[in-house]
Amino acid sequence: MTIRRVAIIGLGLLGGSIGLAVKARSPQIVTTGYDRSAAVRAEAAARGLVGTVHDTPEAAVKGADLVILCVPVGAMEDAARAIAPGLKADAIISDVGSSKQAVAEALARALPGHTIIPAHPVAGTEQSGPQAGFATLFAGRWCIITPPEGADAAAVETLADFWRALGSKIELMDASHHDLVLAVTSHIPHLIAYTIVGTASDLEDVTESEVIKYSAGGFRDFTRIAASDPVMWRDVFLTNKTAVLEMLGRFTEDLTALQRAIRSGDGDTLFDLFTRTRAIRRQVIEQGQDDERPDFGREHGT
Amino acid sequence: MTIRRVAIIGLGLLGGSIGLAVKARSPQIVTTGYDRSAAVRAEAAARGLVGTVHDTPEAAVKGADLVILCVPVGAMEDAARAIAPGLKADAIISDVGSSKQAVAEALARALPGHTIIPAHPVAGTEQSGPQAGFATLFAGRWCIITPPEGADAAAVETLADFWRALGSKIELMDASHHDLVLAVTSHIPHLIAYTIVGTASDLEDVTESEVIKYSAGGFRDFTRIAASDPVMWRDVFLTNKTAVLEMLGRFTEDLTALQRAIRSGDGDTLFDLFTRTRAIRRQVIEQGQDDERPDFGREHGT
Numbered sequence: 001m002t003i004r005r006v007a008i009i010g011l012g013l014l015g016g017s018i019g020l021a022v023k024a025r026s027p028q029i030v031t032t033g034y035d036r037s038a039a040v041r042a043e044a045a046a047r048g049l050v051g052t053v054h055d056t057p058e059a060a061v062k063g064a065d066l067v068i069l070c071v072p073v074g075a076m077e078d079a080a081r082a083i084a085p086g087l088k089a090d091a092i093i094s095d096v097g098s099s100k101q102a103v104a105e106a107l108a109r110a111l112p113g114h115t116i117i118p119a120h121p122v123a124g125t126e127q128s129g130p131q132a133g134f135a136t137l138f139a140g141r142w143c144i145i146t147p148p149e150g151a152d153a154a155a156v157e158t159l160a161d162f163w164r165a166l167g168s169k170i171e172l173m174d175a176s177h178h179d180l181v182l183a184v185t186s187h188i189p190h191l192i193a194y195t196i197v198g199t200a201s202d203l204e205d206v207t208e209s210e211v212i213k214y215s216a217g218g219f220r221d222f223t224r225i226a227a228s229d230p231v232m233w234r235d236v237f238l239t240n241k242t243a244v245l246e247m248l249g250r251f252t253e254d255l256t257a258l259q260r261a262i263r264s265g266d267g268d269t270l271f272d273l274f275t276r277t278r279a280i281r282r283q284v285i286e287q288g289q290d291d292e293r294p295d296f297g298r299e300h301g302t
Numbered sequence: 303m304t305i306r307r308v309a310i311i312g313l314g315l316l317g318g319s320i321g322l323a324v325k326a327r328s329p330q331i332v333t334t335g336y337d338r339s340a341a342v343r344a345e346a347a348a349r350g351l352v353g354t355v356h357d358t359p360e361a362a363v364k365g366a367d368l369v370i371l372c373v374p375v376g377a378m379e380d381a382a383r384a385i386a387p388g389l390k391a392d393a394i395i396s397d398v399g400s401s402k403q404a405v406a407e408a409l410a411r412a413l414p415g416h417t418i419i420p421a422h423p424v425a426g427t428e429q430s431g432p433q434a435g436f437a438t439l440f441a442g443r444w445c446i447i448t449p450p451e452g453a454d455a456a457a458v459e460t461l462a463d464f465w466r467a468l469g470s471k472i473e474l475m476d477a478s479h480h481d482l483v484l485a486v487t488s489h490i491p492h493l494i495a496y497t498i499v500g501t502a503s504d505l506e507d508v509t510e511s512e513v514i515k516y517s518a519g520g521f522r523d524f525t526r527i528a529a530s531d532p533v534m535w536r537d538v539f540l541t542n543k544t545a546v547l548e549m550l551g552r553f554t555e556d557l558t559a560l561q562r563a564i565r566s567g568d569g570d571t572l573f574d575l576f577t578r579t580r581a582i583r584r585q586v587i588e589q590g591q592d593d594e595r596p597d598f599g600r601e602h603g604t
Contacts, residue, residue: 074569098519122519125596126583132596139603141518167603171515181512184502186519191560192494193520197579199549199556200486210483212585213473216443217400217424217488218495220592221523227583230576234569241564247501248561252554254501258493259550262539267376270539274532277499281428281529283514290522294427294434296598301441301469 001092001158003029007064009057009079011035011044012229013124014096015070016133019049021166024135034060035130043130058086066162069095069107074235076103080110087114092155094119098182098232100146100175102239108148115155119145120178121168122186128229139167140288146175183243187236188251191244193225194233303394303460305331309366311359311381313337313346314531315426316398317372318435321351323468326437336362337432345432360388368464371397371409376537378405382412389416394457396421400484400534402448402477404541410450417457421447422480423470424488430531441469442590448477485545489538490553493546495527496535 006022008015011033022029033050034057035041045053054060061067061083071079076095087093093116097103100118107116123141125132143163147156160170173181200211200219215223237244261269285292308324310317313335324331335352336359337343347355356362363369363385373381378397389395395418399405402420409418425443427434445465449458462472475483502513502521517525539546563571587594 122516124519127596134602136602141603142515144516177507181508181516182519184505184508185513185516185521189498189520189524192498192557194576194579195557195560196491196494196553197582198575199553201578201582202556203486203552205479206483206486208582208585211487212582212589212591213444214424214446214483214487215586215591217426217484218491218527219487220586221527221598222491223579223583223586224592224598225520225523226576226579228576230573230580233576234572237564237572238567238569241567244564245561248557248564250505251498251501252557254504255494255497255550255554258497259547262543262546265540265543267536267540270536271532273500274496274528274530274535276503277496277525277528278532280499280503280510280514281525283510284517284522284525287514289514289517290526291600294429296523296526296600298593298598300436300438301443 001065001154003065003158003162005030005032005064006066006068006162007061008033008050008068008070009060009083010070011040011049011053011130012070013128013132014121015068016044016047016049016130017135017137018068018070018166020133020135021138023048025167026162026165032060032064040130047130049130049133057082061086061091063088064091066092066094066159069093072232072235073097073099073103073239077106077110080107084111087111090115092117092159094159096121098186098236099240100178104146104148104175115152117145117147117151117155117159118175119143119159119163120182121163122182126224126227128232136167138163141168142171143168144171144173144178146173146178148175179240179243180247183240183247187240187244188247190225190228190233191237191248192251193222196222197226303367303456305367305460305464307332307334307366308368308370308464309363310335310352310370310372311362311385312372313342313351313355313432314372315430315434316423317370318346318349318351318432319437319439320370320372320468322435322437323440325350327469328464328467334362334366342432349432351432351435359384363388363393365390366393368394368396368461371395374534374537375399375401375405375541376533379408379412382409386413389413392417394419394461396461398423400488400538401542402480406448406450406477417454419447419449419453419457419461420477421445421461421465422484423465424484428526428529430534438469440465443470444473445470446473446475446480448475448480450477481542481545482549485542485549489542489546490549492527492530492535493539493550494553495524498524499528
């Protein structure tokens with residue numbers, strides 16, 4: 001199987017970055033795109049995110065060998081129904097959603113008989129919209145493919161090759177395991193970042209202005225994550241409920257144990273944990289998953 | 303009052319950065335320093351963090367107009383006792399600790415009759431040690447000075463001028479209010495980062511290797527904070543216990559409410575919070591407290 005034509009449905013950060021990455025790294029592939037917002041379509045055309053921006057989903061997917069749905073996970077089913085009339089019979093349908101069991105079910109309902117291979121590139125920034133995308137977003141990042149039972153092996157390999165060409169590393173995983181892993185490495189971190197930013201802005205004794213002024217003590221890192229797209233994240237929590245609640249239970253248990261250690265003045269428990277977590281950071285850097293420069297390489301004053 | 307000579311006790315990230323900043327921005331001030339570790343003293347001398355590295359605290363503070371204690375808050379009292387024999391009668395004694403009530407009490411016990419003006423530059427990175435410091439660490443950051451009741455106004459102003467010259471913005475604050483504000487903007491963010499990194503590395507169903515591979519989904523940001531100095535942070539939690547436990551209670555309440563929203567499928571509550579937190583991020587950037595580039599300006603692949 002060779003992908004000659006890819007259609008991107010949803011031209012925000014992820015969709016736009018895929019378009020730009022294909023243009024930069026797989027220029028032999030023709031790209032088309034659609035977004036339900038006319039303003040986004042206009043911006044996408046102006047930035048050249050894809051070769052041709054179409055005014056209907058049906059027109060955008062016409063003749064596409066691969067269609068990638070880049071919409072919030074709660075909108076996947078509607079988006080899939082909208083492209084159905086235009087699809088080639090042998091097109092591969094994929095997506096970029098952060099929860100995979102719910103998406104696999106939604107796509108299977110909407111597109112029975114089609115080749116559906118869900119995927120999740122673990123990459124992004126806190127920004128969203130058609131201005132936010134860039135061609136190197138996926139370079140060195142993992143793309144997790146979650147083939148449904150009985151998925152066509154050649155289609156899976158074709159999709160893997162597509163992502164490898166954009167700079168991604170590929171992992172195959174069961175959708176339910178994906179949802180558990182990402183609950184820990186992505187969903188719970190976002191939930192607690194949203195929570196602490198909300199808590200801090202609701203206090204009576206400490207003003208919002210103080211919270212912002214002194215945010216360089218650690219809080220500002222959480223504000224970046226808590227600036228992520230609200231619709232996307234609402235949908236993630238609603239569609240990965242079971243794994244998120246399970247992992248949240250584990251987190252809360254551990255936090256309660258630390259609370260007890262602080263209350264009782266048990267410095268050894270704190271010191272032991274704080275030493276252990278430092279080693280994890282080293283491995284994240286050694287495995288190329290973060291910038292090794294201090295403070296993420298943030299610019300400091302002059 | 304003019305500061306002609308400053309002594310820095312503790313030559314890690316903060317002490318070293320002060321030394322380098324003075325050299326770069328206030329070169330008329332003579333700097334001396336001491337660290338209880340001979341290896342750190344050797345490295346500090348090799349990097350030229352201060353003009354002269356001394357082998358005893360007493361020698362380091364001889365003739366100093368300003369002494370800044372840059373040791374973990376749990377070590378402040380011992381460090382203060384150690385410098386006592388060498389201090390000029392009119393020297394200003396300050397520090398850089400992250401909790402201020404406990405430090406003020408410790409310094410008052412150790413150095414009765416001396417001019418003690420505690421301070422906290424809200425700046426740092428996840429790195430520590432004499433290699434970690436750099437001259438621009440304080441540029442554009444706030445330095446909170448917490449003068450004790452009845453503190454000499456001229457001494458406070460002298461200290462403020464010293465920090466302004468290093469690029470800091472100055473705020474005066476009551477020590478107890480400082481401890482509450484920093485509990486929110488720094489201590490709780492660190493505590494929850496340490497917790498989630500610990501939780502993630504202790505799971506049975508998800509391996510540590512998976513957690514590291516897929517950390518770009520948000521988790522890696524927490525690993526940076528959780529790589530901060532274990533001794534420093536143990537001491538912060540033990541010395542700012544009351545404010546930390548109070549703010550932790552607020553955080554836990556809010557997290558429980560979100561947990562309930564997820565369980566009941568209440569997307570509106572999630573969406574409303576996630577929209578509100580985005581606005582806080584904008585203010586952090588507008589007020590110059592973080593890099594405006596997406597993803598903190600992290601380098602992406604090529």
